[in-house]
Amino acid sequence: MRALYEADPLLLEVSFAAGYDGTLAMLKTTYELEGDRLEILLVYRRVEALRAFGRSLLDGANRGTLPNVDVVIRRATTPTIGLKLQKEFPEHGLFTGFITAIDKDDPAEWAYTISYEDGDSETMVLVELEPLLSTHGNALREYAVRELMLGYTYLENRLTGIFGGGTCGILVEGEGLH
Template sequence: MLAIYKKDPLRLQVSFVAGLDGVMSLLKTTYELEDDRSEILLAFQRVESLRAYGRQLRVDTENRGLLPNVDAALRRALEPEIGLKLVKEFPGHGTFFGHIVEVDKEDPEHFMYKVTYGDGDSETIMDLEEIRPFLSVHGDELCEFAVKGLLGAYTYLEKRLTGECESSYV
């Protein structure tokens, strides 16, 4: 782990937070099903919830936001620059995709970022911490790494449930 940390500390951090994001629902379900409440309905609901989560992870357009800790780690590591994509929700108007078109570095303590959205509107965001939550990390190589790393567990679960899994236990 030390070698990985020295080579690429962000990759190690993303690995840890991906585990936190993707494995917690598996652990929670396991503990619930081992509890004294062994109602079949609870088991069915929890397993179906896990299956749905796994299906969302597999589909590129549906897995955005499923790994909030991974997204946050990647956003913290990004330096906003011209061309970087954003996704921002405007209450009552919807979600808009935009990109940074200008960075004003006149004040070294507070850069200003001009963002243009797909509908032609634009705004100036005054601070790095104000813009960071909207930075799009979807498609980032480390984001893809985290998703692929988690898919194995959900693929295994799906195969076990559908009888496609070869097991050495009989």
């Protein structure tokens, strides 16, 4: 772990965040299935929830919900001119914007000008900007997804009885495991 930290501390932080995000559903399932109820009645629903989470990691548009991984990546992203972001405007929808200017006059709090596709623009400080930064397609996020998929693919293999000669198959939405 020390060698990984010295080589790339952000990779280690993303790995911990992914471990938390990826195992949270499994921990909740384990906790729910302990006790003196008729736990067998809960199994199907909980296992299907785990499978759905695993499938969501492969969803090209969303690539799963990994809130802790996303926070780590957003915090490590340096906003630059041209950086793309998306913001939901109530009653108007989701708009794509780009950082078009950075006002560095106040060293304590830079101001970022965001220009949107409809011609509107606004100015934000970093704390307002960070939640809007897209993490999808980020190499560290893709690493976290690939690593998490190993466990969820294993689960799918065990449930379906499909094994690829010692290697994990790939789960394809609507087609099962390949």
